[in-house]
Amino acid sequence: xxxxxxxxxxxxxxxxxxxxxxxxxxxxxxxxxxxxxxxxxxxxxxxxxxxxxxxxxxxxxxxxxxxxxxxxxxxxxxxxxxxxxxxxxxxxxxxxxxxxxxxxxxxxxxxxxxxxxxxxxxxxxxxxxxxxxxxxxxxxxxxxxxxxxxxxxxxxxxxxxxxxxxxxxxxxxxxxxxxxxxxxxxxxxxxxxxxxxxxxx
Amino acid sequence: xxxxxxxxxxxxxxxxxxxxxxxxxxxxxxxxxxxxxxxxxxxxxxxxxxxxxxxxxxxxxxxxxxxxxxxxxxxxxxxxxxxxxxxxxxxxxxxxxxxxxxxxxxxxxxxxxxxxxxxxxxxxxxxxxxxxxxxxxxxxxxxxxxxxxxxxxxxxxxxxxxxxxxxxxxxxxxxxxxxxxxxxxxxxxxxxxxxxxxxxx
Numbered sequence: 263x264x265x266x267x268x269x270x271x272x273x274x275x276x277x278x279x280x281x282x283x284x285x286x287x288x289x290x291x292x293x294x295x296x297x298x299x300x301x302x303x304x305x306x307x308x309x310x311x312x313x314x315x316x317x318x319x320x321x322x323x324x325x326x327x328x329x330x331x332x333x334x335x336x337x338x339x340x341x342x343x344x345x346x347x348x349x350x351x352x353x354x355x356x357x358x359x360x361x362x363x364x365x366x367x368x369x370x371x372x373x374x375x376x377x378x379x380x381x382x383x384x385x386x387x388x389x390x391x392x393x394x395x396x397x398x399x400x401x402x403x404x405x406x407x408x409x410x411x412x413x414x415x416x417x418x419x420x421x422x423x424x425x426x427x428x429x430x431x432x433x434x435x436x437x438x439x440x441x442x443x444x445x446x447x448x449x450x451x452x453x454x455x456x457x458x459x460x461x462x463x
Numbered sequence: 464x465x466x467x468x469x470x471x472x473x474x475x476x477x478x479x480x481x482x483x484x485x486x487x488x489x490x491x492x493x494x495x496x497x498x499x500x501x502x503x504x505x506x507x508x509x510x511x512x513x514x515x516x517x518x519x520x521x522x523x524x525x526x527x528x529x530x531x532x533x534x535x536x537x538x539x540x541x542x543x544x545x546x547x548x549x550x551x552x553x554x555x556x557x558x559x560x561x562x563x564x565x566x567x568x569x570x571x572x573x574x575x576x577x578x579x580x581x582x583x584x585x586x587x588x589x590x591x592x593x594x595x596x597x598x599x600x601x602x603x604x605x606x607x608x609x610x611x612x613x614x615x616x617x618x619x620x621x622x623x624x625x626x627x628x629x630x631x632x633x634x635x636x637x638x639x640x641x642x643x644x645x646x647x648x649x650x651x652x653x654x655x656x657x658x659x660x661x662x663x664x
Contacts, residue, residue, distance in 0.1 A: 268558060269531040271519040275512040281505070283497050284490065294516065295555055296484050298529055302517045304482070309510040311476040315495065316503045318472040328499055330470040354496055357469060 272298070324395065326371040326388040328353050336368060343367045348405040349392065349421065351375050351414065355407065367405075370395065375413040376420055384420065392421075396428050403431040410437060473499070525596065527572040527589040529554050537569060544568045549606040550593065550622065552576050552615065556608065568606075571596065576614040577621055585621065593622075597629050604632040611638060 267273060272294055279290035297305045321327070322334035325347075329335070336342060336356075346367030350356060356369050372387040384390075396404070406421055408414035422432055437455035439448055448456070468474060473495055480491035498506045522528070523535035526548075530536070537543060537557075547568025551557060557570050573588040585591075597605070607622055609615035623633055638656035640649055649657070 267561065268554075269520055269529055269535070271512075271515045271531060272529060275509075275516045278509045278512040281509075282494055284493065289485065291555055291558065292485065293483055295529075295553065297513065297516060298520065298554075305513050305517045308476075308479045308482075309513040311472075311479040312498065312506050312510040312513075314472045315476045315498060316506045319470055319499065328470055328473060328496075330472060334470070352496065353469075353499075354492055357492065360468065 268294075325369045326373060326391055327356055327369060341366070344400055345402040346405070347392075347395070347401055347403070348407050350407050351409060351417075359407070367403075370404075372408070372417070375408060376417045377413050384424075387417075389421070389424070393424070393428075396425065396430055401430055403433060406432060406434045410435075469495075526570045527574060527592055528557055528570060542567070545601055546603040547606070548593075548596070548602055548604070549608050551608050552610060552618075560608070568604075571605075573609070573618070576609060577618045578614050585625075588618075590622070590625070594625070594629075597626065597631055602631055604634060607633060607635045611636075 268276065268291075275294045275297070276287070276290040279285050279293055280287055285293075297308070318330055319328050320330070320332050322329045322332050322337055324333050324337040327334050327336065331338075343366050347370050348359065348365065348367055349370045349372060350359070351372050351374065353371055356371065359365050359369075370388065370392050372389065372392075374382055374387050376382060376384065376387070395401070404421075404425060406418040408418045408421075418434060425432060436459060437452070438459050439445070439452060439456045443452075445453070469477065469492075476495045476498070477488070477491040480486050480494055481488055486494075498509070519531055520529050521531070521533050523530045523533050523538055525534050525538040528535050528537065532539075544567050548571050549560065549566065549568055550571045550573060551560070552573055552575060554572055557572065560566050560570075571589070571593050573590065573593075575583055575588050577583060577585065577588070596602070605622075605626060607619040609619045609622075619635060626633060637660060638653070639660050640646070640653060640657045644653075646654070
Protein backbone atom coordinates (compact mmCIF):
# COMPACT_ATOMS: atom_id res chain seq x y z
CA UNK A 263 0.00 0.00 0.00
CA UNK A 264 1.34 3.39 -0.89
CA UNK A 265 -1.53 5.17 0.85
CA UNK A 266 -0.18 7.87 3.13
CA UNK A 267 3.41 7.25 2.17
CA UNK A 268 5.46 7.74 -0.98
CA UNK A 269 4.72 5.70 -4.11
CA UNK A 270 6.60 2.34 -4.11
CA UNK A 271 9.25 3.34 -6.73
CA UNK A 272 9.92 6.49 -4.70
CA UNK A 273 10.05 4.67 -1.37
CA UNK A 274 12.33 2.04 -2.93
CA UNK A 275 14.97 4.53 -4.07
CA UNK A 276 14.78 6.39 -0.77
CA UNK A 277 15.43 3.09 1.04
CA UNK A 278 18.40 2.28 -1.22
CA UNK A 279 19.90 5.75 -0.75
CA UNK A 280 19.51 5.54 3.03
CA UNK A 281 21.92 2.57 3.00
CA UNK A 282 24.71 4.90 1.86
CA UNK A 283 26.97 6.47 4.50
CA UNK A 284 25.96 9.94 5.66
CA UNK A 285 22.60 9.80 3.87
CA UNK A 286 19.65 9.95 6.25
CA UNK A 287 15.94 9.75 5.42
CA UNK A 288 15.66 13.48 4.71
CA UNK A 289 18.64 13.63 2.35
CA UNK A 290 17.41 10.46 0.63
CA UNK A 291 14.00 12.07 0.11
CA UNK A 292 15.55 15.28 -1.21
CA UNK A 293 17.79 13.40 -3.69
CA UNK A 294 14.91 11.20 -4.84
CA UNK A 295 12.58 14.10 -5.54
CA UNK A 296 15.42 15.94 -7.24
CA UNK A 297 15.87 13.03 -9.64
CA UNK A 298 12.11 12.96 -10.23
CA UNK A 299 12.26 16.56 -11.40
CA UNK A 300 15.25 16.03 -13.71
CA UNK A 301 15.14 14.60 -17.26
CA UNK A 302 15.07 10.82 -17.52
CA UNK A 303 18.49 10.85 -19.22
CA UNK A 304 20.12 12.30 -16.13
CA UNK A 305 18.80 9.54 -13.87
CA UNK A 306 19.77 6.98 -16.50
CA UNK A 307 23.32 8.34 -16.65
CA UNK A 308 23.64 8.06 -12.88
CA UNK A 309 22.32 4.49 -12.86
CA UNK A 310 24.69 3.47 -15.65
CA UNK A 311 27.65 5.06 -13.90
CA UNK A 312 26.87 3.02 -10.77
CA UNK A 313 26.73 -0.23 -12.75
CA UNK A 314 29.90 0.61 -14.70
CA UNK A 315 31.70 1.42 -11.46
CA UNK A 316 31.47 -2.18 -10.32
CA UNK A 317 31.92 -3.78 -13.73
CA UNK A 318 34.88 -1.79 -14.97
CA UNK A 319 37.15 -1.53 -11.94
CA UNK A 320 39.76 -4.01 -10.72
CA UNK A 321 42.43 -3.92 -8.03
CA UNK A 322 45.89 -3.24 -9.43
CA UNK A 323 47.89 -6.38 -8.61
CA UNK A 324 50.88 -4.25 -7.62
CA UNK A 325 49.64 -1.31 -5.56
CA UNK A 326 46.11 -2.67 -4.83
CA UNK A 327 44.56 0.62 -5.92
CA UNK A 328 41.27 0.57 -7.80
CA UNK A 329 41.84 0.95 -11.50
CA UNK A 330 40.38 0.22 -14.90
CA UNK A 331 43.62 -1.51 -15.96
CA UNK A 332 46.04 -3.90 -14.25
CA UNK A 333 48.71 -2.74 -13.62
CA UNK A 334 47.24 0.69 -12.97
CA UNK A 335 48.48 3.79 -14.84
CA UNK A 336 50.51 4.90 -11.83
CA UNK A 337 52.34 1.58 -11.49
CA UNK A 338 53.01 1.36 -15.23
CA UNK A 339 54.12 4.98 -15.62
CA UNK A 340 57.81 5.40 -16.50
CA UNK A 341 57.71 8.85 -14.85
CA UNK A 342 57.10 7.54 -11.33
CA UNK A 343 59.88 6.58 -8.92
CA UNK A 344 59.56 2.83 -8.32
CA UNK A 345 62.00 3.01 -5.41
CA UNK A 346 59.57 4.92 -3.24
CA UNK A 347 56.28 3.49 -1.95
CA UNK A 348 53.71 5.41 0.05
CA UNK A 349 51.45 3.10 2.10
CA UNK A 350 47.92 4.45 2.56
CA UNK A 351 44.71 3.16 4.11
CA UNK A 352 42.26 3.83 1.28
CA UNK A 353 42.23 4.68 -2.45
CA UNK A 354 40.85 8.13 -1.56
CA UNK A 355 44.12 8.90 0.23
CA UNK A 356 45.94 8.52 -3.12
CA UNK A 357 43.67 11.13 -4.70
CA UNK A 358 44.50 13.54 -1.87
CA UNK A 359 48.27 12.99 -2.20
CA UNK A 360 48.14 13.23 -6.00
CA UNK A 361 46.35 16.56 -5.74
CA UNK A 362 49.46 18.03 -4.13
CA UNK A 363 51.38 17.22 -7.33
CA UNK A 364 54.53 16.82 -5.23
CA UNK A 365 54.76 13.06 -4.84
CA UNK A 366 56.43 11.13 -7.63
CA UNK A 367 56.69 7.66 -6.10
CA UNK A 368 54.26 4.73 -6.14
CA UNK A 369 51.57 3.71 -3.66
CA UNK A 370 50.31 0.71 -1.74
CA UNK A 371 46.70 0.62 -0.56
CA UNK A 372 46.01 -1.40 2.62
CA UNK A 373 42.21 -1.20 2.19
CA UNK A 374 41.68 -0.58 5.88
CA UNK A 375 43.49 -0.33 9.21
CA UNK A 376 44.18 -2.79 12.00
CA UNK A 377 41.21 -2.69 14.34
CA UNK A 378 41.00 -5.56 16.83
CA UNK A 379 37.70 -4.22 18.17
CA UNK A 380 36.16 -4.55 14.72
CA UNK A 381 37.87 -7.86 14.07
CA UNK A 382 40.23 -6.45 11.43
CA UNK A 383 43.63 -8.15 11.54
CA UNK A 384 46.67 -8.09 9.20
CA UNK A 385 45.15 -10.84 7.03
CA UNK A 386 42.19 -8.57 6.24
CA UNK A 387 44.51 -5.90 4.84
CA UNK A 388 46.83 -5.94 1.81
CA UNK A 389 49.86 -6.43 4.10
CA UNK A 390 51.20 -9.67 2.64
CA UNK A 391 51.07 -8.08 -0.83
CA UNK A 392 53.23 -5.23 0.49
CA UNK A 393 55.79 -7.62 1.98
CA UNK A 394 56.00 -9.56 -1.31
CA UNK A 395 56.45 -6.30 -3.18
CA UNK A 396 59.35 -5.25 -0.98
CA UNK A 397 60.93 -8.72 -1.19
CA UNK A 398 60.87 -8.29 -4.97
CA UNK A 399 63.57 -5.65 -4.47
CA UNK A 400 64.19 -2.20 -5.94
CA UNK A 401 62.42 -0.31 -3.14
CA UNK A 402 64.62 1.98 -1.00
CA UNK A 403 61.96 3.84 1.07
CA UNK A 404 58.46 3.15 2.37
CA UNK A 405 56.40 6.08 3.68
CA UNK A 406 53.87 4.83 6.24
CA UNK A 407 51.07 7.33 5.54
CA UNK A 408 48.25 5.89 7.62
CA UNK A 409 45.98 8.44 9.32
CA UNK A 410 47.21 10.16 12.50
CA UNK A 411 44.69 8.50 14.83
CA UNK A 412 44.80 5.50 17.16
CA UNK A 413 44.06 2.85 14.54
CA UNK A 414 46.29 4.43 11.91
CA UNK A 415 49.17 4.72 14.40
CA UNK A 416 48.70 1.11 15.50
CA UNK A 417 48.81 -0.03 11.89
CA UNK A 418 51.94 2.04 11.18
CA UNK A 419 53.68 0.61 14.27
CA UNK A 420 52.76 -2.92 13.21
CA UNK A 421 54.06 -2.35 9.67
CA UNK A 422 57.22 -0.71 11.03
CA UNK A 423 58.01 -3.81 13.10
CA UNK A 424 57.10 -6.13 10.24
CA UNK A 425 59.09 -4.36 7.52
CA UNK A 426 62.19 -3.38 9.55
CA UNK A 427 64.00 -6.71 8.84
CA UNK A 428 63.64 -6.10 5.09
CA UNK A 429 66.28 -3.35 5.26
CA UNK A 430 64.14 -0.64 3.66
CA UNK A 431 64.09 2.94 4.93
CA UNK A 432 60.78 3.52 6.78
CA UNK A 433 59.42 7.07 7.16
CA UNK A 434 56.16 8.74 8.05
CA UNK A 435 54.47 12.06 7.27
CA UNK A 436 55.34 15.09 9.40
CA UNK A 437 53.11 15.99 12.34
CA UNK A 438 52.34 19.52 13.42
CA UNK A 439 49.90 22.37 13.10
CA UNK A 440 47.80 22.35 9.94
CA UNK A 441 47.64 25.47 7.72
CA UNK A 442 45.13 27.98 9.06
CA UNK A 443 45.19 26.50 12.57
CA UNK A 444 44.93 28.57 15.73
CA UNK A 445 47.39 27.83 18.55
CA UNK A 446 44.71 28.68 21.08
CA UNK A 447 42.47 25.89 19.85
CA UNK A 448 45.10 23.31 18.91
CA UNK A 449 44.89 20.06 20.89
CA UNK A 450 47.74 19.08 23.24
CA UNK A 451 49.02 16.20 21.13
CA UNK A 452 49.25 18.29 17.95
CA UNK A 453 50.93 21.13 19.81
CA UNK A 454 53.42 18.76 21.43
CA UNK A 455 54.22 17.23 18.03
CA UNK A 456 54.57 20.69 16.53
CA UNK A 457 57.05 21.65 19.26
CA UNK A 458 59.04 18.44 19.01
CA UNK A 459 59.19 18.65 15.24
CA UNK A 460 60.16 22.36 15.13
CA UNK A 461 62.56 23.37 12.37
CA UNK A 462 64.98 26.26 11.67
CA UNK A 463 63.25 29.36 10.33
CA UNK B 464 44.28 9.52 -18.83
CA UNK B 465 43.58 8.32 -15.35
CA UNK B 466 47.17 8.97 -14.24
CA UNK B 467 47.15 10.91 -10.99
CA UNK B 468 43.37 10.92 -10.75
CA UNK B 469 40.72 8.30 -10.14
CA UNK B 470 40.09 5.55 -12.70
CA UNK B 471 37.52 6.62 -15.38
CA UNK B 472 34.58 4.57 -14.03
CA UNK B 473 35.23 6.04 -10.57
CA UNK B 474 35.63 9.60 -11.87
CA UNK B 475 32.45 9.16 -13.94
CA UNK B 476 30.25 8.21 -10.98
CA UNK B 477 31.78 10.96 -8.86
CA UNK B 478 30.89 13.46 -11.60
CA UNK B 479 27.32 12.18 -11.83
CA UNK B 480 26.87 12.32 -8.05
CA UNK B 481 28.23 15.87 -7.88
CA UNK B 482 25.28 16.97 -10.04
CA UNK B 483 22.91 16.10 -7.20
CA UNK B 484 21.92 18.84 -4.73
CA UNK B 485 24.01 19.03 -1.58
CA UNK B 486 26.59 16.56 -2.87
CA UNK B 487 30.04 18.11 -3.25
CA UNK B 488 33.22 16.49 -4.56
CA UNK B 489 34.15 15.02 -1.15
CA UNK B 490 30.75 13.45 -0.50
CA UNK B 491 30.68 12.12 -4.07
CA UNK B 492 34.08 10.50 -3.53
CA UNK B 493 33.01 9.02 -0.21
CA UNK B 494 29.82 7.54 -1.70
CA UNK B 495 31.65 6.18 -4.73
CA UNK B 496 34.31 4.41 -2.69
CA UNK B 497 31.62 3.11 -0.36
CA UNK B 498 29.87 1.48 -3.33
CA UNK B 499 33.19 0.05 -4.50
CA UNK B 500 33.55 -1.71 -1.17
CA UNK B 501 30.01 -3.11 -1.15
CA UNK B 502 28.79 -6.24 -3.00
CA UNK B 503 27.90 -5.78 -6.65
CA UNK B 504 24.25 -6.60 -5.86
CA UNK B 505 23.95 -3.55 -3.65
CA UNK B 506 25.15 -1.17 -6.36
CA UNK B 507 22.91 -2.95 -8.86
CA UNK B 508 19.88 -2.52 -6.60
CA UNK B 509 20.58 1.20 -6.30
CA UNK B 510 20.96 1.59 -10.07
CA UNK B 511 17.74 -0.31 -10.73
CA UNK B 512 15.85 1.76 -8.17
CA UNK B 513 16.95 4.94 -9.95
CA UNK B 514 15.76 3.65 -13.33
CA UNK B 515 12.47 2.36 -11.87
CA UNK B 516 11.88 5.73 -10.20
CA UNK B 517 11.57 7.45 -13.56
CA UNK B 518 9.84 4.62 -15.39
CA UNK B 519 7.19 3.75 -12.82
CA UNK B 520 5.99 7.12 -11.56
CA UNK B 521 3.35 9.40 -13.05
CA UNK B 522 1.62 12.56 -11.89
CA UNK B 523 -1.83 11.89 -10.46
CA UNK B 524 -4.21 13.75 -12.81
CA UNK B 525 -6.24 14.96 -9.83
CA UNK B 526 -3.83 16.06 -7.09
CA UNK B 527 -0.64 16.23 -9.26
CA UNK B 528 1.27 14.17 -6.68
CA UNK B 529 3.81 11.62 -7.89
CA UNK B 530 2.34 8.16 -7.85
CA UNK B 531 2.59 4.71 -9.39
CA UNK B 532 -1.12 4.80 -10.29
CA UNK B 533 -3.46 7.47 -11.71
CA UNK B 534 -5.50 8.44 -9.77
CA UNK B 535 -3.16 8.04 -6.83
CA UNK B 536 -4.12 5.93 -3.77
CA UNK B 537 -4.93 9.06 -1.76
CA UNK B 538 -7.30 10.46 -4.40
CA UNK B 539 -9.00 7.09 -4.91
CA UNK B 540 -9.32 6.27 -1.21
CA UNK B 541 -12.91 6.21 0.08
CA UNK B 542 -11.59 7.07 3.56
CA UNK B 543 -10.35 10.53 2.61
CA UNK B 544 -12.51 13.65 2.76
CA UNK B 545 -12.88 14.90 -0.82
CA UNK B 546 -14.35 18.20 0.36
CA UNK B 547 -11.04 19.33 1.85
CA UNK B 548 -7.94 20.10 -0.26
CA UNK B 549 -4.55 21.02 1.15
CA UNK B 550 -2.41 22.91 -1.40
CA UNK B 551 1.33 22.26 -1.00
CA UNK B 552 4.45 23.26 -2.90
CA UNK B 553 6.10 19.86 -3.31
CA UNK B 554 5.31 16.13 -3.02
CA UNK B 555 7.65 15.97 0.02
CA UNK B 556 5.25 18.27 1.89
CA UNK B 557 2.56 15.60 1.58
CA UNK B 558 4.83 13.05 3.23
CA UNK B 559 5.39 15.45 6.14
CA UNK B 560 1.66 16.11 6.59
CA UNK B 561 0.79 12.42 6.29
CA UNK B 562 3.31 11.61 9.01
CA UNK B 563 1.15 13.56 11.47
CA UNK B 564 -1.68 11.10 10.78
CA UNK B 565 -4.14 13.92 11.55
CA UNK B 566 -5.13 15.09 8.08
CA UNK B 567 -7.88 13.20 6.32
CA UNK B 568 -8.51 15.41 3.30
CA UNK B 569 -6.92 15.38 -0.17
CA UNK B 570 -3.97 17.33 -1.53
CA UNK B 571 -2.95 19.46 -4.49
CA UNK B 572 0.72 19.78 -5.42
CA UNK B 573 1.76 23.04 -7.10
CA UNK B 574 5.25 21.72 -7.99
CA UNK B 575 6.91 24.99 -7.05
CA UNK B 576 6.17 28.53 -5.88
CA UNK B 577 5.74 31.82 -7.67
CA UNK B 578 9.18 33.34 -8.08
CA UNK B 579 9.39 36.23 -10.54
CA UNK B 580 13.15 36.49 -9.99
CA UNK B 581 13.58 32.91 -11.19
CA UNK B 582 11.05 33.34 -13.97
CA UNK B 583 8.44 31.10 -12.33
CA UNK B 584 4.89 32.33 -13.01
CA UNK B 585 1.43 30.79 -12.43
CA UNK B 586 1.63 28.92 -15.75
CA UNK B 587 4.70 27.02 -14.51
CA UNK B 588 2.76 25.69 -11.51
CA UNK B 589 -0.25 23.35 -11.32
CA UNK B 590 -2.53 26.34 -10.65
CA UNK B 591 -4.94 25.89 -13.56
CA UNK B 592 -5.41 22.25 -12.55
CA UNK B 593 -6.41 23.44 -9.06
CA UNK B 594 -8.93 25.92 -10.45
CA UNK B 595 -10.47 23.23 -12.67
CA UNK B 596 -10.67 20.89 -9.70
CA UNK B 597 -12.55 23.45 -7.63
CA UNK B 598 -14.87 24.32 -10.51
CA UNK B 599 -15.75 20.62 -10.64
CA UNK B 600 -17.54 21.18 -7.31
CA UNK B 601 -17.72 19.24 -4.07
CA UNK B 602 -14.87 21.11 -2.36
CA UNK B 603 -15.80 23.21 0.69
CA UNK B 604 -12.34 24.20 2.02
CA UNK B 605 -8.87 24.78 0.59
CA UNK B 606 -5.92 24.98 3.00
CA UNK B 607 -3.14 27.07 1.46
CA UNK B 608 -0.15 25.25 2.98
CA UNK B 609 2.73 26.87 1.12
CA UNK B 610 5.89 27.46 3.16
CA UNK B 611 6.00 30.42 5.57
CA UNK B 612 8.60 32.39 3.61
CA UNK B 613 8.47 35.23 1.07
CA UNK B 614 7.84 33.08 -2.00
CA UNK B 615 5.39 30.79 -0.23
CA UNK B 616 3.46 33.76 1.15
CA UNK B 617 3.37 35.43 -2.27
CA UNK B 618 2.01 32.24 -3.81
CA UNK B 619 -0.62 31.87 -1.07
CA UNK B 620 -1.72 35.51 -1.55
CA UNK B 621 -1.95 34.99 -5.31
CA UNK B 622 -4.01 31.81 -4.86
CA UNK B 623 -6.23 33.51 -2.28
CA UNK B 624 -7.10 36.27 -4.74
CA UNK B 625 -7.59 33.81 -7.60
CA UNK B 626 -9.77 31.33 -5.71
CA UNK B 627 -11.90 33.78 -3.69
CA UNK B 628 -14.53 34.19 -6.46
CA UNK B 629 -15.08 30.41 -6.46
CA UNK B 630 -16.87 30.63 -3.11
CA UNK B 631 -14.68 28.08 -1.32
CA UNK B 632 -13.45 28.57 2.25
CA UNK B 633 -9.74 29.44 2.16
CA UNK B 634 -7.56 28.80 5.23
CA UNK B 635 -3.88 28.54 6.05
CA UNK B 636 -1.77 26.73 8.66
CA UNK B 637 -1.32 28.35 12.09
CA UNK B 638 1.78 30.48 12.73
CA UNK B 639 3.55 30.58 16.06
CA UNK B 640 6.40 29.17 18.06
CA UNK B 641 7.51 25.68 17.03
CA UNK B 642 7.74 22.88 19.64
CA UNK B 643 11.00 23.10 21.57
CA UNK B 644 11.59 26.74 20.67
CA UNK B 645 13.11 29.28 23.05
CA UNK B 646 11.40 32.68 23.39
CA UNK B 647 14.79 34.31 23.84
CA UNK B 648 15.94 33.21 20.40
CA UNK B 649 12.64 33.42 18.49
CA UNK B 650 12.64 35.91 15.61
CA UNK B 651 10.39 38.97 15.74
CA UNK B 652 7.99 37.84 13.06
CA UNK B 653 7.38 34.45 14.67
CA UNK B 654 6.95 36.03 18.09
CA UNK B 655 4.52 38.60 16.71
CA UNK B 656 2.52 35.86 15.01
CA UNK B 657 2.54 33.79 18.20
CA UNK B 658 1.18 36.77 20.13
CA UNK B 659 -1.46 37.62 17.58
CA UNK B 660 -2.58 34.02 17.29
CA UNK B 661 -2.69 33.39 21.07
CA UNK B 662 -5.46 31.12 22.29
CA UNK B 663 -7.28 30.38 25.58
CA UNK B 664 -5.35 28.12 27.91
